[in-house]
Amino acid sequence: MSRAQRYTNLAAVILPLIAFVVAIALLWNSWVRWTDLVLLAVLYVLTGFGITIGFHRMLTHRSFQTSPLVERTFAVLGSMAVQGSVIQWVSDHRKHHAHTDEEGDPHSPHAGFAGGGVRGTLRGLFHAHVGWILTEEGGANRAKYAKDLVEDRGMRRISDNFHWLVLLSLGLPTLLGFLISGGSWKGAVTGLLWGGFVRIFLLHHVTWSINSICHFVGTRRFAVDDHSTNVFWLALPSFGEAWHHNHHTFPRSAEHGLARWERLMDPSAALIRVMEKAGLVWNVVRITPERQAEKLAARDPQPVA
Template sequence: MTATTNTAAELGDEAPRRPKPKREIAPLTYGRKGNIEIFFLWVFVLAPWVALAAGIYLTANTPWAMNWTQAALFVVFYVFTGLGITIGFHRYLTHGAFKAKRPLKIMLTLAGTMAIEGGPIRWVADHRRHHQFSDEENDPHSPWRFGHSLGGLTKGLIWAHTGWLFTRENTNSRRFAPDLIADPDIRFFQKKFVYVLLFSLLLPTALGGLLTWSWQGAVAGYIWAGLVRIALVHHVTWSVNSVCHVFGERPFTTTDKASNVWWLAILSFGESWHNLHHADPTSARHGVDKGQIDISARTIWLFEKAGWAYNVRWPKASRLDAKRKDQALAA
């Protein structure tokens, strides 16, 4: 009698099945910040405050420290780099709220990098991780990290605003931003971050000097349109991380504490309509209700009309109504 081997088809359901290999999930963090990077983080958190104090002192004691030229430079650089964060880094690179032609992509990435909040790949990785774990344990900057008590929330607000920047672990960009790693234009700005940093400081310095034809104007440009402008952009962005996850209104259903904070809307170019953003992250417009000014959305609209942006994900009334708390309760 010869031995025979039954095939899997012959055995049918009795055939042994190999377990499916588990899909490997990349870790949340990868690599650590070195002491030099931590040092420079402290410099860029504290130096703008020193510059602000110097600017106030000089303005009170010298006629050249602040004038209409310096004010205009401050506003221009604040708007350019602020929109670089809100439109470029956030709505475009992180959430894909629209597609951009290459010149617009480069301009937005340059503007966002000039805000000096880190390179685009790391910024996007941190923010995508924030959305995946919003106000949960692995959220990199949740203000609820230390509990709901007064002391815990106070500590959490400080953490969400600036404290999280000094954690040693970096968010794993290969897990959260592989699309940006594959883009040579975005990689260029990530690698050249230090040069963009210098450009962001030296350009307003040079313009301040050239427009006033004086070294005093150059110093004032460095202080106001350089360091102080960077400080304001930073703290407005960080306020969305901290304030907008604790205080404000929540008309839309979300799984976290993301809230609308009206008094921050102008300075943040519409980012503080944060509740809708977390309810519908890919929407190109965050301020969707009457009276909610969203400068970033209007700018995207202009880009679309000019043909520079396309496939814009504008919010739809039916989609918004489905996410409203009152509609959900009525249903």
Template sequence: MTSVPETSAGASPRTPSAGMSAAAPDTDASARRLAYVTVGLPTLGFAGAVLFSAVYGFTAVDLGLLVGMYLLTSLGVEGGFHRFFSHLSFAARPGVTAFWGIAGSMAAQGPIVFWVATHRQHHAFTDRDGDPHSPRPVEDGRRFGRARGLWHGHVGWLFTIRRQNWSKHVPDLLRNRLVMRIDAYYFGWVLLGLALPALLGWALTGGSGRGALGGLLWGGLARIFLLDHVTWSVNSIGHTLGSRPHRTRDNSRNVASLAPLSVGGSWHNNHHAQPALAHNRHTFWQIDIAGGFIRLLDLLGLVSDVRYPKRTRPD
């Protein structure tokens, strides 16, 4: 099977600059404008979904599209962007690679190159200078330093991140033509993630406009809003509150209550202890939906070279 070429997930490989993703912002100002859209539009969409349901009701179709699109895109982020593209914890053929890239892109958390470069930088400098979204207290003499640090780790970093030579963190992705093609059409995949639930809502309700609008709001914008905050909570709460069964050099923590919603991503201390593994579950009771899905793909022969914890390796 084929995958992106192997590289250390926590390293910062040095290569000549290959430029930035076509979908990446060109300037710090444009990055901030994109951050306002990324945060603001789903927030307005979530509020609109709540108001819409207060007037027209919340149907089983709305719920099904919210849950279905959430599951698809959360697996795309955690299984695809995180474990596959960022940490290379398994290999996949081009069709499965495309699935991971498109499903993750529909989450609207940024193009593959941006997401992976930011995450690899996080691992290289976790909770130290250079970590893009560490929730460390802001020690500048002003009040509420801990709260401001938590806000930065959760969402504030999106408004302060600067254009960087991201290519040095992702030379393997830049050499992969399929990944770069998917990356270049990022905004198209985001629009697909909005159009798909709207079309399904229209079809499942006999062609009604109410069904299409409910699908757009709940399966599209509200779903992006909810998944954003779950993912960002792993960055913020997952480095502030929770258990630490493994003595890592950072402040990563397991947040059990977020495990179902993060499809296993909130076992964050487990992950930082062994970042190359395809599973975050270290004990039998820990819920890791993404890890279970990767295992299913392995059993079906759709992925290979999966890095399991030794005690959970398939026979």
């Protein structure tokens, strides 16, 4: 990772946190309108799907095939989530799957923190949630873990222009806030604050919770060697990513919610189904009940502490 990218990532962690604190303070002084919350919600959904469908299920695991236009669109939306460039993100995540909860996993709460008691547990959770960004992010060998993207000229262009997409991610809500408020500078500032920084902050922490919480507490029902778990209360805000134990059992599956009630809380899979019916995606990977039964460890999910 270049120095500029490292500084961009560092700023992407610190500035939204500061802005979130500022936003809470300003909220009591009426520095939030319903239009600001609409901007936050719409951009949260768009950039969130950019991560879950684009960066993760489409590009990292190739859970379905699609056209270059759809692929590039989701790559741009994922970049606007400000979680790193597309090639960097995919490289790190594929490395995570190659070394899950073992030495070499960039963001496991377990690897390197075993036997440490309460202190070791807290250190592991902090590392998995946010600490790894300062020490491990961008460390995966791109030529090894994302060769297909490195050789894709369009993806290289999107990845190399990540810093401009960060500016777009912040400039768009600023401009929309300005226009919606009738040209008010206050509307521009609140648009940037809520539709930009606060939205990035919230999506960051939901995504990071998959790394930390979903490898520490939750339920498991399949026979896998890692510590991945399903956490139902994170399913909707993470657009289905919190069915993380299911995902680690069947990484190529486009649907992370496998049980009937889990599918109701997997919005990413629902959107993939809609795109499939519209002819925008095809060859969608799904897991049959028979394959699930082969991996079944127990009839009833068991809590993990």
